[in-house]
Amino acid sequence: MSESPGVLRRGRGRHRRRKRVPLPAVVAAAVLVAGSTYAATSTDDPPECDARPPGGAGAAAAGGCAPRPAAGAPARRRPGGGHGAPDGTARRPAGVRPAPVAGVPDPDSGYDRERCGNTSGRVLLSLDDWPYDDPERAVRIGAQLQSQGVRAAFFLINKYASQYPRITTTLRRQGHWVGSHTWSHRQLTRLTDDELRDELRNGLPGNFLRPPYGDAGPRETEVAASLGQRVCNWTIDTYDWQQVGGAFRDADAIRATVREATPEEKTNGVILGHLFSHFPEALTGIIGDLREQGYPMCRNTGPVTEQVPYPLEC
Numbered sequence: 001m002s003e004s005p006g007v008l009r010r011g012r013g014r015h016r017r018r019k020r021v022p023l024p025a026v027v028a029a030a031v032l033v034a035g036s037t038y039a040a041t042s043t044d045d046p047p048e049c050d051a052r053p054p055g056g057a058g059a060a061a062a063g064g065c066a067p068r069p070a071a072g073a074p075a076r077r078r079p080g081g082g083h084g085a086p087d088g089t090a091r092r093p094a095g096v097r098p099a100p101v102a103g104v105p106d107p108d109s110g111y112d113r114e115r116c117g118n119t120s121g122r123v124l125l126s127l128d129d130w131p132y133d134d135p136e137r138a139v140r141i142g143a144q145l146q147s148q149g150v151r152a153a154f155f156l157i158n159k160y161a162s163q164y165p166r167i168t169t170t171l172r173r174q175g176h177w178v179g180s181h182t183w184s185h186r187q188l189t190r191l192t193d194d195e196l197r198d199e200l201r202n203g204l205p206g207n208f209l210r211p212p213y214g215d216a217g218p219r220e221t222e223v224a225a226s227l228g229q230r231v232c233n234w235t236i237d238t239y240d241w242q243q244v245g246g247a248f249r250d251a252d253a254i255r256a257t258v259r260e261a262t263p264e265e266k267t268n269g270v271i272l273g274h275l276f277s278h279f280p281e282a283l284t285g286i287i288g289d290l291r292e293q294g295y296p297m298c299r300n301t302g303p304v305t306e307q308v309p310y311p312l313e314c
């Protein structure tokens, strides 16, 4: 889950992936815009809003939880300052090279975490978090995509997914990759080494990791790699998590965001959406638009395992 004030949305047509905004500016903007209902930048975290009661951010805040920072917001694009190489790969101490793990590319290999190893020219849909009030929604979406010949990636929060193992099994049988979105969706860069390890270790088994908010620096990337997990972010944020007037963005707005994304964001691209939002309702429109624009979707070729191949087999 991810939230951010609308002001952080960057203009369309820009190459948003590489944009970097200094964190303090983002924090200031978030506080200014969101006012008293947002406390996402505090280091004293109130519980985050995993469950999404109707009523939006205000209701959530009233319930004592804090919205999380944005998955697609610039906050995850940490400016220089030792937060890794410009391409987002980790720098490791000289002489320390983790043993190669199948499906986990060496950080120096040119692996583009925002494309997740997608070099197919096709577009990969990804759906994050959990369908809180209707867990079976995940497999219904999976079935719909399967019937359209599309393979997607689901990144599930294991605190919930572990209670419904059949959902993960079904999604994989439907031909979708299912990756880890950690145990409980804490922002990894704020955790101690031990907490970080616990969050990653207790995530869904497999080698595909989407860090909450896309926020993973060199330390997080390195620890993930040591556990056999490779970071997979996105090129197109649909902002489906964003709330306007207490409601999530509607399906038409989500669809338009994808349609208007740049060719570079679409080719070998990865689209970020969520299981609790209106993103699933926008999927058929998104797939139709992209196909019409000449961007085929990642194909569904049948059941998959928990090991996601690198490069992706789309």
Ligand SMILES: [Zn+2]
Binding pocket: 001, 002, 071, 128, 129, 181, 185, 212, 213
């Ligand atoms: Zn998330």
